[in-house]
Amino acid sequence: MAASVLAGLTLLVIGESHMSFPDSLMNPLYDNLTQQGATVHAIGACGANPADWVTPKLKLDCGATREPGEKIKVMSRGTMDTQPIKDVIAKDKPDVVVLIMGDTMASYKTTPFPKVWAYQSVTALTRQIADTGAKCVWVGPAWGKANGSNIYENTYGKNQVRTQLVAGTLANMVAPCTYIDSTHFSKPGEWITSDGQHFTIAGYKSWAAAIGKSISELPASAVGAKP
Amino acid sequence: MRLAFVIGGLALSASAVSAEIALYPTGPAQDSAYLRLVNVSASPLVLTPDGTQATLNLAGDTFATDFIAVPGGKTAKGTLSRDGHQVPLAVTVAPGDFATVFALPAAGGGIEQQVVTEPFDLPNQLKASLAFFNADAQCSDAKVNVAGKDLDLFQKAPAGNPRRQELNPRAQLAVQLVCAEANIGAALEIGPLQANKRYSLLLIPSPGGPRLVAVTDSVAN
Numbered sequence: 001m002a003a004s005v006l007a008g009l010t011l012l013v014i015g016e017s018h019m020s021f022p023d024s025l026m027n028p029l030y031d032n033l034t035q036q037g038a039t040v041h042a043i044g045a046c047g048a049n050p051a052d053w054v055t056p057k058l059k060l061d062c063g064a065t066r067e068p069g070e071k072i073k074v075m076s077r078g079t080m081d082t083q084p085i086k087d088v089i090a091k092d093k094p095d096v097v098v099l100i101m102g103d104t105m106a107s108y109k110t111t112p113f114p115k116v117w118a119y120q121s122v123t124a125l126t127r128q129i130a131d132t133g134a135k136c137v138w139v140g141p142a143w144g145k146a147n148g149s150n151i152y153e154n155t156y157g158k159n160q161v162r163t164q165l166v167a168g169t170l171a172n173m174v175a176p177c178t179y180i181d182s183t184h185f186s187k188p189g190e191w192i193t194s195d196g197q198h199f200t201i202a203g204y205k206s207w208a209a210a211i212g213k214s215i216s217e218l219p220a221s222a223v224g225a226k227p
Numbered sequence: 228m229r230l231a232f233v234i235g236g237l238a239l240s241a242s243a244v245s246a247e248i249a250l251y252p253t254g255p256a257q258d259s260a261y262l263r264l265v266n267v268s269a270s271p272l273v274l275t276p277d278g279t280q281a282t283l284n285l286a287g288d289t290f291a292t293d294f295i296a297v298p299g300g301k302t303a304k305g306t307l308s309r310d311g312h313q314v315p316l317a318v319t320v321a322p323g324d325f326a327t328v329f330a331l332p333a334a335g336g337g338i339e340q341q342v343v344t345e346p347f348d349l350p351n352q353l354k355a356s357l358a359f360f361n362a363d364a365q366c367s368d369a370k371v372n373v374a375g376k377d378l379d380l381f382q383k384a385p386a387g388n389p390r391r392q393e394l395n396p397r398a399q400l401a402v403q404l405v406c407a408e409a410n411i412g413a414a415l416e417i418g419p420l421q422a423n424k425r426y427s428l429l430l431i432p433s434p435g436g437p438r439l440v441a442v443t444d445s446v447a448n
Binding site: 016017046047049055061062103104105106107108109110112114115116117118119120123156157158169172173175197 | 251252253254255256257258259260261322323347349352353423446448
């Protein structure tokens with residue numbers, strides 16, 4: 001098997017609540033990327049939107065970190081803050097930053113989609129990452145699973161229409177990051193959720209495998225690897 | 228430049244939200260709205276938002292603020308002061324819109340406000356975005372040409388609706404203001420125009436006649 005494009009690279013992976021629990025995306029994605037030869041520092045921050053990594057959001061409801069070679073460290077309510085991305089990058093010196101964010105911007109229960117707010121939030125973060133010289137990959141939201149027959153009826157109001165809008169909008173918003181569209185990885189409702197938005201471990205394993213495969217297929221230039 | 232518009236009665240108590248079930252934010256209930264102020268005078272302009280002690284001062288080369296976040300759909304209120312004259316400011320910006328308030332000179336030395344609102348379209352991230360705001364009625368048939376070329380960059384922007392277009396990024400661009408088919412003043416050098424950034428050309432009155440100035444459309448942190 002050919003060596004992965006990620007072999008020898010250092011990755012900083014930042015996500016939302018999807019990355020903040022033991023049976024979440026955190027462990028399977030960390031394992032996948034590590035098995036490809038990358039050194040991975042992963043952070044999950046519940047409810048944090050991109051701009052919260054420019055101006056820190058304090059006392060998050062939940063979160064988790066996983067340092068290279070370590071096990072997941074789950075943070076209890078009020079014990080974790082987001083940090084300025086420039087500080088995290090200065091400490092980790094990643095070749096590429098992988099951002100898995102979408103649901104914290106979607107405003108699933110709001111019409112219309114707050115695209116100006118989302119644009120300001122996304123570009124505030126991408127510009128700071130670009131200034132550091134690190135490469136960047138942005139993974140958009142995956143399909144959820146609405147409860148019952150009404151697709152709008154679930155805890156977060158996650159629905160297919162807004163998910164598709166956010167996924168498509170992010171694709172045109174995240175440059176110079178490379179965009180990975182998670183809606184291509186499954187069919188709506190295919191991955192089982194507990195609340196319409198957060199998957200069971202089976203779904204997270206599928207999502208992690210799909211993200212890892214997509215990143216591995218990116219050109220070397222997109223992840224800061226030598227061609 | 229940091230300034231907050233305070234609207235009474237908007238503060239919501241977080242304690243009203245149940246803490247039993249963790250619900251992570253999925254974005255705001257409505258979109259952002261922004262307002263910037265342009266001082267069309269050589270005299271300093273002071274904005275004092277209602278309900279605050281803070282003031283915002285525009286003087287000298289600083290003639291325009293960044294875009295400042297304001298509550299969408301709510302009226303941002305304050306007082307504008309210049310040359311001993313004071314006028315109330317009351318501007319409502321719809322969620323998702325960007326408003327530019329020109330503080331124009333009025334007869335007798337007062338302040339006349341002209342508000343131009345621009346809806347936001349997602350920019351092409353490979354292009355630079357340049358807008359033309361016309362706040363000088365004395366410039367008839369206003370146009371902005373590429374300097375040295377008979378090439379329209381902008382024709383007169385309709386009242387209250389600026390024109391905006393996307394350009395290839397470039398190190399610089401020289402533009403020429405044209406009023407009534409005659410070049411006005413020297414060419415204005417603008418740039419660099421960078422991809423995924425927004426800029427504005429502002430046509431404003433001055434004692435010497437219509438004047439074109441360029442600003443970067445930055446959002447205040």
